[in-house]
Amino acid sequence: MSNEDMEKENATLLTEFIFMGLIYQRQWPILLFLVFLVIYLTTMVGNLGLIALIWNDPQFHIPMYLFLGSLAFVDAWISSTVTPKMLVNFLSKSKMISVSECMIQLFSFSFSATTECFLLAIMAYDRYVAICKPLLYPVIVTNELCTRLLVSSFVAGALHAFIHIAALFRLTFCNSNIIYHFYCDIMPLFKISCIDPSINVLMVFIFSGSIQVFTILTVLFSYTLVLFTIFKKKSVQDLRKAFSTCGAHLLSVSLYFGSLLFMYVRPASAQADDQDMMDSLFYTVIIPLLNPIIYTLRNKKVLDSLAKIFKRNVSSC
Known part of the structure; x- marks a missing residue:
């Protein structure tokens, strides 16, 4: 039996992966479980509440x-x-995930991460039109355009995820079933492939890189024009209002794209696995927690609406 046949035979036996998890996961599993449980619950309450x-x-x-x-x-x-x-893996001894579950998790992550890139770019364009062309805003950003942009973002996210999942089927995993990560991400899977993943890595660099560059340039171009318009305003109130509206979005964009670029658009050997996990932790756990806080605290309408709801609930008690 040739080495290639042996590799294929071994690959067919692989039905599950094992996560290595975060740093200090084995020393402090209960503490980490409680910390991330609170973060997750807060994230869901914040986003679903919004x-x-x-x-x-x-x-x-x-x-x-x-x-x-x-x-x-x-x-x-x-x-x-x-x-x-x-959270389950913090308290579990096996820390296993089936190959099919891993593919589903990878697809779901790639879909949502890509969609968020496009949404941030769309929001930047929306603020550009609102601030630079306020009189034309109702004509340009119509409900129909809004629907088309949102649908396009979700469709693009799904297509991007499908491309990478389909490309993964050319690989076999027989070197190891241990993933040095806390979820199924594409780069750690490449590291345990027994087939050269260079084509897949190139596809990630081309597709993910192109999406990130396009959306980042859209954000930068939109906000460059916004800043020029803001500085032309003579009213202090207008300046504060414009900065308040744009400041939250710029902070969110900087955090998200900064961490994504650091993770994917760089040489594969530039960082250790532990550093990769810290980068991933930032944009999969921390940013979803921060976004509703950032946008809520900087938005007077949202705060006023929350205050009305709170007063109404208090008075009804």
């Missing part, structure tokens, strides 16, 4: 808040893709 607020209040039924609600949905999705399995 969606409910936008859904129930007619004043938020405009493109800006529909985009924000979609971002909250994607943040809740990406957090739910990664965190529940990680």
Whole structure:
């Protein structure tokens, strides 16, 4: 039997992967479980609460808040893709995941991460039109355009995920079934492939890199024009309002794209596995937690609506 035949035979026996998990996971499993459980619950309450607020209040039924609600949905999705399995593994001895479950998790993560990139770019374009062309805003950013942009973002996210999942079927995993990560990400899978993954790595660099470059350039171009418009304003109140609206989005964009670029658009050997996990932890767990806080605290309409709901609940008690 040739070596290639042996590799294929071994690969067919592989039905599950084992996660190595986070640093210090074995020393402090209970503490890490409690910390990430609180983070996950807070993330879900924040994002789903924001969606409910936008859904129930007619004043938020405009493109800006529909985009924000979609971002909250994607943040809740990406957090739910990664965190529940990680919580189970904190308390489990096996830390295993089947190959099919791994592919589903990878697809779900790739779909939500890609969709978020496009949503952040769309939100930047929305702010550009609102601030630079306020009189034309209702004509340009219509509900029809809003729907098309949102549908396109989700379809693009699904297609991007399908491409990488389909490309994975050319690989076999017979060198090892140990994934040095806390969820099924594509780069750690390449490291345990017994077939050269160079083509797959190139595809990740081309497709993921192109998406990130396109969306980042859209954000930079939009906000460059926004800043020029802001500095032309003579009213201090207008300046504060514009900076308040754009500041939250710029912070969110910087955190998200910065961590993604650091993780994927770089040489594969530039960082250790532990550092890769810390980068991944940031944009799969921390950013979905921060986004609803960032957008809520910097948005007077949202705060006023929350205050009204709180007062109404208190008075009804």
